[in-house]
Amino acid sequence: MIVALAGGVGGAKLADGLACRLGRDLSIIVNTGDDFEHLGLHISPDLDTIMYTLAGIGNPATGWGVAEESWSFLQQIARLGGPDWFRLGDRDLATHILRTQRLRRGERLTSITRDFCHQLGIAARILPMSDQPVRTVVETTEGPLPFQEYFVARHCAVPVRGFLFEGSAQAQMTAEIRERLRGADLEAIIICPSNPYISVDPILSVPGLLQLIEERPVPVVAVSPIIGDAAVKGPAAKMMRELGFDVSSKSIAAHYRGLVDALVIDLADAALKPAIEAMGIQVRVAPTLMRSPEDRRALGDVCVEVARALIEEKRLRSVP
Amino acid sequence: MIVALAGGVGGAKLADGLACRLGRDLSIIVNTGDDFEHLGLHISPDLDTIMYTLAGIGNPATGWGVAEESWSFLQQIARLGGPDWFRLGDRDLATHILRTQRLRRGERLTSITRDFCHQLGIAARILPMSDQPVRTVVETTEGPLPFQEYFVARHCAVPVRGFLFEGSAQAQMTAEIRERLRGADLEAIIICPSNPYISVDPILSVPGLLQLIEERPVPVVAVSPIIGDAAVKGPAAKMMRELGFDVSSKSIAAHYRGLVDALVIDLADAALKPAIEAMGIQVRVAPTLMRSPEDRRALGDVCVEVARALIEEKRLRSVP
Numbered sequence: 001m002i003v004a005l006a007g008g009v010g011g012a013k014l015a016d017g018l019a020c021r022l023g024r025d026l027s028i029i030v031n032t033g034d035d036f037e038h039l040g041l042h043i044s045p046d047l048d049t050i051m052y053t054l055a056g057i058g059n060p061a062t063g064w065g066v067a068e069e070s071w072s073f074l075q076q077i078a079r080l081g082g083p084d085w086f087r088l089g090d091r092d093l094a095t096h097i098l099r100t101q102r103l104r105r106g107e108r109l110t111s112i113t114r115d116f117c118h119q120l121g122i123a124a125r126i127l128p129m130s131d132q133p134v135r136t137v138v139e140t141t142e143g144p145l146p147f148q149e150y151f152v153a154r155h156c157a158v159p160v161r162g163f164l165f166e167g168s169a170q171a172q173m174t175a176e177i178r179e180r181l182r183g184a185d186l187e188a189i190i191i192c193p194s195n196p197y198i199s200v201d202p203i204l205s206v207p208g209l210l211q212l213i214e215e216r217p218v219p220v221v222a223v224s225p226i227i228g229d230a231a232v233k234g235p236a237a238k239m240m241r242e243l244g245f246d247v248s249s250k251s252i253a254a255h256y257r258g259l260v261d262a263l264v265i266d267l268a269d270a271a272l273k274p275a276i277e278a279m280g281i282q283v284r285v286a287p288t289l290m291r292s293p294e295d296r297r298a299l300g301d302v303c304v305e306v307a308r309a310l311i312e313e314k315r316l317r318s319v320p
Numbered sequence: 321m322i323v324a325l326a327g328g329v330g331g332a333k334l335a336d337g338l339a340c341r342l343g344r345d346l347s348i349i350v351n352t353g354d355d356f357e358h359l360g361l362h363i364s365p366d367l368d369t370i371m372y373t374l375a376g377i378g379n380p381a382t383g384w385g386v387a388e389e390s391w392s393f394l395q396q397i398a399r400l401g402g403p404d405w406f407r408l409g410d411r412d413l414a415t416h417i418l419r420t421q422r423l424r425r426g427e428r429l430t431s432i433t434r435d436f437c438h439q440l441g442i443a444a445r446i447l448p449m450s451d452q453p454v455r456t457v458v459e460t461t462e463g464p465l466p467f468q469e470y471f472v473a474r475h476c477a478v479p480v481r482g483f484l485f486e487g488s489a490q491a492q493m494t495a496e497i498r499e500r501l502r503g504a505d506l507e508a509i510i511i512c513p514s515n516p517y518i519s520v521d522p523i524l525s526v527p528g529l530l531q532l533i534e535e536r537p538v539p540v541v542a543v544s545p546i547i548g549d550a551a552v553k554g555p556a557a558k559m560m561r562e563l564g565f566d567v568s569s570k571s572i573a574a575h576y577r578g579l580v581d582a583l584v585i586d587l588a589d590a591a592l593k594p595a596i597e598a599m600g601i602q603v604r605v606a607p608t609l610m611r612s613p614e615d616r617r618a619l620g621d622v623c624v625e626v627a628r629a630l631i632e633e634k635r636l637r638s639v640p
Contacts, residue, residue, distance in 0.1 A: 039418065039421050041417070066396070070390045070410060072389070072390040072409070072411045073410045076386070076411040076413075076414035076415070077414040077418065079414070080418055080436055081435065082418045090390060090393045090410040091395070091396040092396075093393050093396075093413065094393050094402065095400065097361070097417075098397065098402045100360055101360035104360055119399065119400050119401040120400070
């Protein structure tokens with residue numbers, strides 16, 4: 001059993017690569033800090049990106065949304081004078097409407113997600129980080145902005161100063177997450193190449209979750225979302241700069257220091273290996289850019305291999 | 321100022337014909353007894369049919385829904401295991417989602433409908449019969465069925481015994497309807513060729529509405545939805561049979577006896593004229609089948625003409 005932590009597009013790709021190999025033996029804890037209410041609907045962007053990707057119905061061009069999407073709804077919303085800044089596709093809407101209806105009936109986001117995954121033929125378990133609302137707020141030079149306003153409406157153009165995960169103190173770890181993180185069959189934890197600040201940190205902000213990971217004697221392997229001095233996708237590099245960090249996998253290592261046992265960095269960053277190892281983090285150099293399904297599976301294999309090597313290493317050390 | 325009462329597709333066609341001539345001088349009071357909640361959305365089938373028709377974006381093939389509709393949402397709902405028995409098109413969804421969101425915020429159906437009409441460039445005023453929920457329940461040989469279950473899910477296949485308009489006792493006439501029915505400029509009231517039992521009667525069940533119509537000394541002109549022994553569309557003829565009435569415009573006349581001053585019947589039913597006139601109802605024989613926009617306008621003109629003739633007749637009678 002492997003548990004992955006993941007956010008949006010990059011996380012979804014690695015999760016998909018892992019799922020191809022592990023199937024039911026993979027559980028993915030997904031960021032819900034980007035969730036928001038729009039047009040009266042509960043939208044869970046990261047859950048959906050991962051769900052669509054693993055179901056093989058994701059839009060390969062954008063990385064988010066459903067393939068062969070149509071946009072009639074959004075056109076009509078504009079015609080009726082409604083807000084069309086958040087791009088809701090016609091197929092995608094089915095998820096939001098069914099989910100919203102079930103949430104209003106008092107069902108848990110975890111159960112709803114499980115049913116959707118079952119319908120879509122996904123063997124891996126996709127677990128929202130909490131059933132309670134946690135909302136990422138971006139602290140910017142213009143003051144705090146709800147995440148989607150920063151990300152979609154403002155195109156990440158406002159410099160960031162920090163992040164708040166509203167509601168995280170009251171959020172509870174779900175029974176499903178607790179069970180998996182405590183499970184005797186847990187082999188490793190993999191942190192996907194998602195944005196550390198707005199995809200992974202919100203997950204780790206759920207009370208007890210980080211502690212549970214740290215307590216377990218299983219390897220934690222992260223994949224850096226940075227290649228050279230750029231993020232593969234999204235605002236991670238821009239955020240690092242604005243927060244005063246070098247845009248480099250070294251900064252990712254520093255961010256996860258104390259939590260991860262190993263970091264997978266890209267071939268292009270091989271020269272960073274000694275500096276990261278000096279932080280007490282093992283380094284694996286591998287191709288981390290995932291352009292094809294094969295790339296996803298290969299990177300997934302690398303992560304599992306690194307984790308298993310760490311287990312073996314520990315086993316050897318423990319032999320008297 | 322003319323006030324029309326209307327339900328679904330037939331009503332929408334005549335309302336459209338009247339609107340072409342009258343524009344802002346037309347107010348249409350619309351049945352909301354068919355409204356229901358589906359997938360957490362408030363659906364108002366008759367309001368929408370009339371709104372789309374008057375906006376010129378209605379689907380000419382079906383009479384309901386939006387032209388050039390796409391069905392991606394419904395396909396995905398099925399894929400996710402959701403209910404797909406009620407056909408919600410992608411464009412149509414924009415109306416339901418915006419309306420539901422605004423209703424949840426506490427806005428009135430009347431105000432929301434006004435804004436949609438404004439956005440869609442509709443000059444006539446479309447008025448829901450009430451802002452409170454009134455729900456048509458069909459009493460059948462199998463017991464009471466909510467209207468949409470009878471109509472869509474059961475395809476009207478269950479014999480009817482009667483109708484209940486749940487909530488009508490608590491429903492209030494809106495200020496907008498009261499103002500129009502009391503207005504000094506009210507010239508006539510036109511009952512569109514809608515189903516009398518499930519489109520017009522629910523409107524008349526709103527407390528005070530029927531009384532207000534009866535009190536006003538303005539002509540009330542109805543158009544029969546029956547031609548020969550069949551309804552132009554929908555279950556009206558089937559219902560008449562099951563309720564024990566002859567399927568005939570004579571039965572329509574009997575149904576509206578005491579309320580209407582004149583009934584417009586089809587050329588095919590010219591022979592019924594004496595029998596209907598014997599009930600104290602004036603009869604105008606005209607083509608009532610509306611295949612084209614010209615047909616709609618022509619029938620609208622007939623109604624206005626009949627109403628104006630009644631006004632003139634009364635004026636002459638009142639001359640000492």
